[in-house]
Amino acid sequence: MAILSTAGLSRTFQTKQGPVEAVRSIDLTVQPGEILGFLGPNGAGKTTTLRMLTTLLAPTSGAATVAGHDLLTDPEGVRTRTGYVAQSGGTDPNVSVREELVTQGRLYRLKRPAAVARAAELARDLGLDDLLDRPTRALSGGQRRRLDIALGLTHRPELLFLDEPTTGLDPASRADLWDLVRQLRTEHGTTVFLTTHYLDEADALADRIVVVDDGRIVADDTPTALKLRHAGSADASLQDTFLAITGRGPAPEHRIPVAT
Amino acid sequence: MLLHDTSIIFGRYVRQTLRSKFQILFGILMPLLYLVFFGPLLTDLPLGSEGTSWQILVPGLLLQLGLFGASFAGFAVIIEKNTGVVERMRVTPVSRLALLLGRVLRDALLFVFQAVLLVLAALVMGLRAPLGGVLIGFAFVAVLSLSLASLSYALAMSVRTPQEFGPVINSVTMPAMLLSGLMLPMALAPNWLDLLSHFIPFRYLVDAVRAGYVGDYASSRMLYGVLMALALAALSVTVGTRRFRKAGA
Numbered sequence A: 001m002a003i004l005s006t007a008g009l010s011r012t013f014q015t016k017q018g019p020v021e022a023v024r025s026i027d028l029t030v031q032p033g034e035i036l037g038f039l040g041p042n043g044a045g046k047t048t049t050l051r052m053l054t055t056l057l058a059p060t061s062g063a064a065t066v067a068g069h070d071l072l073t074d075p076e077g078v079r080t081r082t083g084y085v086a087q088s089g090g091t092d093p094n095v096s097v098r099e100e101l102v103t104q105g106r107l108y109r110l111k112r113p114a115a116v117a118r119a120a121e122l123a124r125d126l127g128l129d130d131l132l133d134r135p136t137r138a139l140s141g142g143q144r145r146r147l148d149i150a151l152g153l154t155h156r157p158e159l160l161f162l163d164e165p166t167t168g169l170d171p172a173s174r175a176d177l178w179d180l181v182r183q184l185r186t187e188h189g190t191t192v193f194l195t196t197h198y199l200d201e202a203d204a205l206a207d208r209i210v211v212v213d214d215g216r217i218v219a220d221d222t223p224t225a226l227k228l229r230h231a232g233s234a235d236a237s238l239q240d241t242f243l244a245i246t247g248r249g250p251a252p253e254h255r256i257p258v259a260t
Numbered sequence B: 001m002l003l004h005d006t007s008i009i010f011g012r013y014v015r016q017t018l019r020s021k022f023q024i025l026f027g028i029l030m031p032l033l034y035l036v037f038f039g040p041l042l043t044d045l046p047l048g049s050e051g052t053s054w055q056i057l058v059p060g061l062l063l064q065l066g067l068f069g070a071s072f073a074g075f076a077v078i079i080e081k082n083t084g085v086v087e088r089m090r091v092t093p094v095s096r097l098a099l100l101l102g103r104v105l106r107d108a109l110l111f112v113f114q115a116v117l118l119v120l121a122a123l124v125m126g127l128r129a130p131l132g133g134v135l136i137g138f139a140f141v142a143v144l145s146l147s148l149a150s151l152s153y154a155l156a157m158s159v160r161t162p163q164e165f166g167p168v169i170n171s172v173t174m175p176a177m178l179l180s181g182l183m184l185p186m187a188l189a190p191n192w193l194d195l196l197s198h199f200i201p202f203r204y205l206v207d208a209v210r211a212g213y214v215g216d217y218a219s220s221r222m223l224y225g226v227l228m229a230l231a232l233a234a235l236s237v238t239v240g241t242r243r244f245r246k247a248g249a
């Protein structure tokens, strides 16, 4: 059974300049254990989709089943079994790393000793050991990003939504995160739904890639199949494939070689 | 579950308050100034009701403390929305009611603490009132703070910037203060003003605390005050919780 399926999921924002159709009728199915790369240009509707799937934002129309629970009638069930790392994080600058980690465990209903133990484990896994007593405002951007990720992993969710998790990470931390994501899948069967603008990241991690543009799904396949279809060769870069799909670049046969 | 969740949220925000000791004391500055520089003006005036002028002024100052303090509680939530803390909490299974209650109970505690300091200062200035009435006064401060803080958080969840938030709060708190007889009892007012003030829920709370301060416990003033306070609290907490549940945009 699919761990995530949506039918006609849509969201329109009312703004002073008129309605903005951020997400237009998304139909999507994700299998347990899949690592899904959710790509699309700025403003395509990725974050809006994630906020709907994590119960933060009510869809204007459509339905979804997330981790076995109906999104609209059982949001609480969805929350206990999914994790979310928001694009812009979610830590209080004045609260220490330790307190954030322990509080997060408590919010997921761990008893205090269990929350303390889990905080130590997460700090080790994400390289935050030496930073535990610092207020989060005193972390570097990448360190704070690792804390955001640790917070999202606290309750070992079956389905993890990561919104641009590696933005601001140095190459070593990024490679560590890739390993962590793969490890979550092999050891715990975690399904990972991740957005990124780094196409090498999607290529390296994702089993399947969904491209959205202007609120609609415009491609949905394995990286290899997408390259074959849109860039003419399985050896093409995902970058060229992405540009061809979203119409942001010239068609592959007319492309002028660019020095890199 | 509700109790568990509320205590976690409450603990987080109590620690937040303790980190800013400045804020704890700053809140009583305005009522304290009224007490010291305005109170003495009233001592020989015929205020048209029983008790000394202190028994009329201090209840007003206590509720003023709650009114101005708790109405601005929402500022903190606007900041927390921008840092993403609100969504990070809303994505966990934590009770939506607890997200509100944990915060407003912290506010109630803070303003009752400030109220105690204010009453101690008033005792030095010459206030004499029955203990029961003083305790009732603190209970009203707690319920009022809880209600106004809930509404303030609800508003904060609906606006984007502090610039939209401040003017709304000011345009509610200033008339509420003037029309409820917070500084001087409405018994002194001309009929039209007295009538108008009966449409301000706040007025019933002030009257009830003043009744308490003269030991008049079994009075209709007390009854109306208690009923109004409870109704206000129930309504505000419902509105506030709904905002933490829905909170889109």
Ligand SMILES: Nc1ncnc2c1ncn2[C@@H]1O[C@H](COP(=O)(O)OP(=O)(O)OP(=O)(O)O)[C@@H](O)[C@H]1O
Pocket: A013, A014, A015, A020, A021, A022, A040, A041, A042, A043, A044, A045, A046, A047, A048, A049, A087, B249
């Ligand atoms: N709260 C909001 N109110 C009004 N419009 C919004 C709101 N949130 C998002 N939008 C609009 O919805 C569209 C989709 O935004 P969204 O944040 O989902 O894009 P995204 O794919 O995550 O982009 P990025 O790659 O830049 O993060 C954009 O046009 C955006 O301006």
Ligand SMILES: [Mg+2]
Pocket: A046, A047, A048, A087, A163
């Ligand atoms: Mg986004």
